[in-house]
Amino acid sequence: MEAGTASSGSGIHLPGMEIAKASKNRYEVMIGPAHPGSGHMRIFVEVDGDIMVKVDPDIGFVHRTMEKLAEGREWIQNIPLFERIAILDACNITLPYVRAVEKLLGIEAPERARYLRTLLCEINRVASHLYGMGIFGVFLGHSTLYMWAFGDREVFIDLAERLTGARLTHTYPVFGGVRRDIPDDFPEDARKATRYMRKRLNEYAKIFLNNPNIRSRLENVGVLTKNQAAELGLVGPNIRASGIRYDVRLNEPYEAYGDVDFEIPVFEEGDSLARAWARVEEVRQSLNIIDQVVTWLEKHPRENFMHEKFWKTAPKLYKDVYEGKISYSPKYRIKLMPIFASLKVPPGKSFARVEAGRGEIVYYVESNGDIFPYRVRVVSPSFRNVIAFKYVMPGHRLMDLPAIYGSFDYFPPAFDR
Amino acid sequence: MISLQDMIKEALGNNIIKIEDNKGYIDVVVPLEKLKESAIKVKQLGFDHVKSVTAVDYIQKKQFMVTYHISSYLNEELSRHVLGLSTFIDRDNPHIPSLATIWTSAEFQEREVYEFFGIIFDGHPDLRLLLLTPVVAALKPLRKDFVVKEDSINIEVDYAAYNATKWW
Structure with missing residues (x-):
């Protein structure tokens, strides 16, 4: 696997790609880790002509030892830690951890908090799908979609900022509820955003999904049957594009x-195009959910x-601002309830799952009654999707690699944790 | 309507050491030598994929607990439940039969547990390091006797030693 140079003649050196001879007529191509299309990972591909015969994803370039770090932090400090798994989907990623700990504490968030969490989860899902679609577009050389999707994602990131105060790492759901309520003029902005996005989705279909160039590259590429998808244990829109009706929300x-009220879009084809369509249809459903949740929040008292x-231990300033006795001003530094700092969670084992943007994320949390968790296990959606590369790609042409890679919406930092 | 616990009790028979309804999943503890047999029986019930493979280090008891969290995609009734198939293994001789041949979805997860805990999955088709480099993996970082050293916020400087290196 030594890197050859053009002058030595033993191999070919291209920027970001190294090619070495594996056996007679077979060459090993390394894609990444600094390849523009691979993200923070490397893929070993063995090619015969330009047909991939063996694919081995080599991951771990952005591993951050989160499971170990979690054992040395207080329960509440782990929320901002786990957000770093996938910052663009922060609410969905941390929600199962919060829920698992709430199960151990034996509490449940009040109704309004549950709606507020749902609201941010859906905003995150739209942003995450737009991000995935943008990257997918640029993989296929369709830079217009990349610009459009990243531009439109900004709308939803702004919404999240209005709601939580931060663009990406919101730390919004905390044990027992959420950090704050919606601003007064939020519902109007949310409706404006969903109205805009619905219109845009039709344009996306026109320029990208129904574009003959794109269709010829995606149709019947990377086909996964229903049973294969279940056997590999894939998650999220990828299995729903193969005909499996599974969504944790359902x-x-x-x-x-x-x-x-929402629907789960299920496709039967199982190819790259179906996976792309599944994301677009899911965005449409998310927009419906945002509208419903915002209407509910408007109708009910704040x-x-x-x-x-936890609320009864809140500082007086915190309560006064939220009860409307004094109006909020940026000079106040409103902090979380001090009880979280010394929170002890009763001993036990719990397990929680949530449908994040890229698919199901699960947490296994074990406590021995200390102020730190005894063990936290995170399995992120990309962790379970990466196995598809090994089993789906062989048999396709090397040219199809970006089309398959992008269609799975794989996000290396989410795998590596 | 037969409950899931009864269904599993019937399928696994006296392989079960303990079955309990934990928070969010049903935990079934089986002895190490019956793990593979139980896994095949559970798969026949319709549990078709592994969600997570976890190990927990109980350093005082000198044991590891290995848990397979499994569920179903194709059977809608079973997909509402998560089953934990657990077994305890000796900490000094961490060998466990691999279930990657039964559930392909366990393949990468077992590789991860192998490198973080040093647990060897016998019969795994491709047991290699996944995330870590060989140097870090040799330390078995997720075991409890691996302690993360944290830097002090106070910088400790030995001024005498420092001054001795200077001409003044």
Whole structure:
């Protein structure tokens, strides 16, 4: 696997790609880790002519030892830590951790907090899908889609900022509720954003998904049958594009998903194009959910976004601002309830799952009654999707690699944790 | 309507050491030598994929607990539940039969547990390091006796030693 140079004649050296001879007529191509299309990972591909015969994803370039770090931090400090798994999907990524700890504490968030969490989860899902689509576009040389998707993603990041105060790492759901309520003029902005995005989605379909150039590269490429997808244990829109009707929001409704009305788009084809369509249709459903949740929040009084057990320990300033006795001013530094700093969680084991943008994310949390967790296990959606590269890519042409890679919406930092 | 616990009790028979309803999943503890047999039986019930493979280090008991969190995609009734198939293994001789041949979805997860805990999965088709470099993996970082050293916020400087290196 030594890097050859053009002058020595033993191999070919291209920027970002190293090619070495593996056996007779077979060459090993390394894509990444500094390749523009690979992200923070490397893919070993063995090619015969230009047909891939063996694909081995080599990952771990952005590993941050999160599971170990979590054992040395207080329960509340782990929320900002786990957000770094995928900052653009922060609410969905940390929500199962919060839920697993809430199960151990034996509390449940009040109704308003459940709606607020649902709201941010859906805003994150739209942003995450737009990000994935933008990267997918640039993989296929369609830079217009990249510009469009990243531009439109900004709308939803702005919404999240209005709601939480931060563009990406929101730390919004905390044990027992959420950090704050919506601003007064938020519903109007949210409706404006969803109206705009619905219109845009039709244009996306016109320029990208129904574009003959793109279709010829995606149709019947990387086909996964229903049984294969289940055997590999893939998650998210990837299995729904293969005909599996599985979504945690549907199968084990959490937060407010049991009360809102939405559909789970399921496709039968299982190819790259179906996976791209699944994302677009999911964005449409998310927009519907945002509208419903915002209407619910408007109709109901602004109270109880935090569980009573924690709310009664809140600083007076915090309460006064939220009860409307004094108006908020940036000079106040409103902090979280001090009880979180010395929170001890009763011993036990718990497990929680949530449908994040890229698919299901699961947490296994074990406590021995200390102020630190005894063990936290995170399995992110990309962790479970990466196995597809090994089993789906062989048999396709090397040219199809970006089309398959991009269609799985794989995000290396989410794998490596 | 037969409950899931009864269904599993019936399928696994006296392989079960303990079955309990934990928070968010049903935990089934089986002995190490019956793990593979139980996994095949559970798969026949319709649990078709592995969500997570976890190990927990109980350093005082000199044991590792290995848990396979499994569920179903194709059976909608089972997909509402998560089953934990757990076993305890000796900490000094960490060998466990691999279930990657039964569930392909466990393949990468077992590789990860192998490098972080040094647990060897016998019969795994491709047991290599996944995330870590060989140097770090040799330390078995997720075991409890590996302690993360944290830097002090106070910089400790030995001025005498420092001054001795200077001509003044």
